[in-house]
Amino acid sequence: MINPFHYEGFALEEQFYGRNVELVKIQKLVDNSNNLLLYSKRRMGKSSLIKELMHRNGDQCYTIYCDIFDIASKEEFASILLKSLAKAHHGDLKTIISNLKKYFKRITFGISVDPNTAEISYTPRLEGLSFEEMMEEFFEGLFLLSKEKRVILAIDEFQQITLLDTKIDALLRKYMQEPYNVSYIFAGSKRHSITSLFTYSAPLYEMATHMELGGLDSSSILAYASKYLSINEATVEYLIALCDHETKLMQHIFHILYNTHKDATITPVMIDNALEEILGDKSSSYTLLYDTFSLTQKKAFKIITSDIENIYSLDTLKTYNIQKASLASALKQLYMKEIIDKEKDRWFVPDRTLELWGKRMLNR
Ligand SMILES: Nc1ncnc2c1ncn2[C@@H]1O[C@H](COP(=O)(O)OP(=O)(O)OP(=O)(O)O)[C@@H](O)[C@H]1O
Numbered sequence: 411m412i413n414p415f416h417y418e419g420f421a422l423e424e425q426f427y428g429r430n431v432e433l434v435k436i437q438k439l440v441d442n443s444n445n446l447l448l449y450s451k452r453r454m455g456k457s458s459l460i461k462e463l464m465h466r467n468g469d470q471c472y473t474i475y476c477d478i479f480d481i482a483s484k485e486e487f488a489s490i491l492l493k494s495l496a497k498a499h500h501g502d503l504k505t506i507i508s509n510l511k512k513y514f515k516r517i518t519f520g521i522s523v524d525p526n527t528a529e530i531s532y533t534p535r536l537e538g539l540s541f542e543e544m545m546e547e548f549f550e551g552l553f554l555l556s557k558e559k560r561v562i563l564a565i566d567e568f569q570q571i572t573l574l575d576t577k578i579d580a581l582l583r584k585y586m587q588e589p590y591n592v593s594y595i596f597a598g599s600k601r602h603s604i605t606s607l608f609t610y611s612a613p614l615y616e617m618a619t620h621m622e623l624g625g626l627d628s629s630s631i632l633a634y635a636s637k638y639l640s641i642n643e644a645t646v647e648y649l650i651a652l653c654d655h656e657t658k659l660m661q662h663i664f665h666i667l668y669n670t671h672k673d674a675t676i677t678p679v680m681i682d683n684a685l686e687e688i689l690g691d692k693s694s695s696y697t698l699l700y701d702t703f704s705l706t707q708k709k710a711f712k713i714i715t716s717d718i719e720n721i722y723s724l725d726t727l728k729t730y731n732i733q734k735a736s737l738a739s740a741l742k743q744l745y746m747k748e749i750i751d752k753e754k755d756r757w758f759v760p761d762r763t764l765e766l767w768g769k770r771m772l773n774r
């Protein structure tokens with residue numbers, strides 16, 4: 411049997427569990443063609459949740475998923491939207507080609523088929539078109555599609571648009587106000603940048619219902635894990651706390667436990683050993699990363715990953731031999747590098763595995 415604990419890519423169908431409350435809530439939005447802003451810390455399960463929602467709505471809706479993590483220009487943004495829209499058309503090659511002609515007036519597509527997976531990919535030919543024209547073409551195609559069936563359009567890693575110096579959000583607002591059966595889902599993990607796009611006076615203000623995704627609930631985790639492992643509630647709680655609710659790390663540990671202790675009763679020691687294995691595998695890349703830090707950044711990182719309550723106390727500053735102002739500025743630099751994040755005046759490392767590596771390797 412293949413390992414039932416998935417920790418890379420999207421967890422789909424039988425490997426996906428929990429999120430019942432969230433799915434019901436999002437389904438209501440979709441049924442009413444309303445929009446969603448979904449955000450969380452990294453690796454909580456946003457993309458998996460969106461994919462699962464799309465899977466469940468695959469028959470009654472057109473589902474379009476775009477990941478814009480890599481965009482470097484507004485034209486690339488438009489190109490990803492167009493490609494994803496082209497992908498929404500299913501059928502044999504002949505049907506697809508005739509559909510593309512019907513839905514795209516000014517754009518033609520290069521089509522290639524992967525001989526191994528039979529997956530079709532589309533390359534829009536965009537020469538001579540301005541960004542605004544590409545977007546117009548995209549939305550015209552999208553709206554036409556929505557007359558046949560309801561559409562779910564998800565843009566993952568949406569905060570990336572803040573890196574481009576164009577008003578993509580204002581343009582999106584204009585199209586989103588058109589009365590078509592489209593639900594827009596925006597997802598992302600950089601809390602500040604993504605929520606800033608939806609705050610008062612921003613173009614997308616009040617254009618979507620906000621949902622912050624927490625960890626999976628412990629009863630779903632226990633129910634799923636118990637199907638494949640002998641594990642009790644207290645041990646599951648131990649694992650959840652160790653991972654600080656991060657879904658990916660938790661799944662990775664379950665994955666290892668399933669490979670090594672399928673037939674034993676799981677104990678906290680086994681969980682610790684699985685974590686050690688993960689930290690060991692990551693250690694060289696984390697060391698490389700850590701070596702890129704300046705001396706004060708290293709000190710700041712150590713302080714953040716230790717369990718110090720008041721990081722600016724005289725005691726701490728003395729122990730780490732650092733001035734308050736240098737610590738504050740190093741923290742800011744680590745924040746700019748996206749190594750650390752801040753919530754309610756408390757700094758933390760959003761990547762739980764990196765945080766645990768810091769705790770275990772640097773602070774012993
Ligand atoms: N509901 C779930 N059931 C089972 N596994 C899940 C679930 N949600 C997430 N996972 C697992 O956790 C991993 C991280 O989830 P996912 O990539 O969906 O999170 P994310 O919030 O989109 O992360 P990122 O911030 O990196 O984009 C996935 O690879 C998947 O294997």
Ligand SMILES: [Mg+2]
Nearest residue numbers: 456457458566
């Ligand atoms: Mg994701």
